[in-house]
Amino acid sequence: MDAMPTTETTPAGDPLDSLSYEQARDELVRVVAELEQGSSTLEESIALWERGEALARHCEEWLIGAKARLDAARAGGTAGAVPGSTTGAGAADTE
Numbered sequence: 001m002d003a004m005p006t007t008e009t010t011p012a013g014d015p016l017d018s019l020s021y022e023q024a025r026d027e028l029v030r031v032v033a034e035l036e037q038g039s040s041t042l043e044e045s046i047a048l049w050e051r052g053e054a055l056a057r058h059c060e061e062w063l064i065g066a067k068a069r070l071d072a073a074r075a076g077g078t079a080g081a082v083p084g085s086t087t088g089a090g091a092a093d094t095e
Helices: 021-037 042-074
Strands: none
Touching: 021 042
């Protein structure tokens, strides 16, 4: 699966578009575990929280794009489906 187009960057400045869904999800799990430990300073915790929020948005974009592609495939029109696109067939559905 191709990388999702994302222009958002994290506080450290690294673009999230270089992460696959699985990489972003795995990093999000790590961030949550680190926050749950409670051993970080306040500043580190804030940075972790911001990173987690960005990762969660990135994962959500992937899932929305995947749902749109599935909806398009079910409708018989997979041609022109753009990974990560939130427009088009089924993108507005909120099952």
